[in-house]
Amino acid sequence: MAGEAARLREQAKKLPPGGEQILLLRKVRQIETALRVDAWLASPEGSQTSGVISRCSRAGKDDF
Numbered sequence: 001m002a003g004e005a006a007r008l009r010e011q012a013k014k015l016p017p018g019g020e021q022i023l024l025l026r027k028v029r030q031i032e033t034a035l036r037v038d039a040w041l042a043s044p045e046g047s048q049t050s051g052v053i054s055r056c057s058r059a060g061k062d063d064f
Contacts, residue, residue, distance in 0.1 A: 005031040 004026050012024035 001031050001035055005035070 008024050008028045008031070012021050012028065015021040018051070
């Protein structure tokens with residue numbers, strides 16, 4: 001995924017400012033965010049949150 005983000009970033013640099021460039025950069029940010037979340041969940045600190053994530057996924061929308 002990191003390679004895809006780098007490729008899209010380079011592609012966006014070649015485009016004139018505008019809608020297509022914005023969409024590519026948004027996709028880059030989404031990929032980078034996914035990479036950070038994945039790294040966090042794979043870390044010892046991230047593994048400690050599994051109970052919180054499970055409780056949140058079971059919670060109803062009225063619980064928040």
